Amino acid sequence: MNGENLLLLSFILFSLSLLVFLTNRNLLIMLMSLELMLNAANIALVNFAFVRRSAEPAAWLFMLFAVAAAEAGIGLAILLMLARTFKTLRADLINKLRG
Amino acid sequence: MIKDLLFYLLSATAIVSVLAMFFQKDPVKAAISMFVTLFTTGLIYMLLGLRFLGAIQIIIYSGAIMVLFVVALTALSSFPPALSSKMDFKIPALKNLLTAPVPLALALVLTALLFGPDVQWRSPFAVSLGDLTRSIFIKHAFQFEALSLLLFIAVVAAYVFARRTNER
CATH class of the missing domain: 1.20.120.1200 (NADH-ubiquinone/plastoquinone oxidoreductase chain 6, subunit NuoJ)
Known part of the structure; x- marks a missing residue:
């Protein structure tokens, strides 16, 4: 278990989440994969805390948790609004700027 | 191991x-x-x-x-x-x-x-809670406060989005 392994895990999780994001048409699952991408970035930050043996990246990680919570809250609110306006959750059917 | x-x-x-x-x-x-x-x-x-x-x-x-x-x-x-x-x-x-x-x-x-x-x-690499809190509340106090503002804005934004959808 070393820094490279953590970076590799972060890379794999980010790539797979990106794959899920790009191949899905459901907005809810796209938002979930966004959260997972942020989670993968957090693992990369943990790698820096691990390699540098420092609390600094850990402090930033703590702040990123709050950013993720804000992102999920706003994202789901926007999703709810879109779903009520367009009556669907499919990203390819939401093709108007003015609902 | x-x-x-x-x-x-x-x-x-x-x-x-x-x-x-x-x-x-x-x-x-x-x-x-x-x-x-x-x-x-x-x-x-x-x-x-x-x-x-x-x-x-x-x-x-x-x-x-x-x-x-x-x-x-x-x-x-x-x-x-x-x-x-x-x-x-x-x-x-x-x-x-x-x-x-x-x-x-x-x-x-x-x-x-x-x-x-x-x-x-x-x-051996454990980050103690003391180091973490010192880093957050002393060294990065400004960022922490900015983060609280971000969370407040997020709450207001979520409320506004939900209210508008209710009106339609």
Whole structure:
């Protein structure tokens, strides 16, 4: 278990989440994969805390948790609004700027 | 040795659950896969010595945010379609192969973490809670306050979006 392994895990999780994001048409699952991408970035930050043996990246990680919570809250609110306006959750059917 | 093994097991579980999310069509099952990924990530943090952040990850990410997603799932369940992957993989055997080891590996890891005699929680690199709080509240006090403002704006924005949808 070393820094490279953590970076590799972060890379794999980010790539797979990106794959899920790009191949899905459901907005809810796209938002979930966004959260997972942020989670993968957090693992990369943990790698820096691990390699540098420092609390600094850990402090930033703590702040990123709050950013993720804000992102999920706003994202789901926007999703709810879109779903009520367009009556669907499919990203390819939401093709108007003015609902 | 056992920590390395646990790390690889947890990493494999996280990767397999994201893969399972890729093959899922049901958003509820995708949410469960996401929960497993976030939970195993929290366990990895704990394994690395970041016990506090691991606990926060499990409480906030796989707790609070997942509850938010479950509430959204119930609120949005009336809207079609249930879901869809653009690439339609019709390989049920492969799907079962991918999803079956997830709960098994999780149960194994939890048992090893809780009852394993050789597992040392405090690794040489453990970041103490004191160092972390000093870094957050003294060195990065301004960023912390900016973050509270961000959260406040997020709450107001979510309220505004919900109110507008109610009026339509």
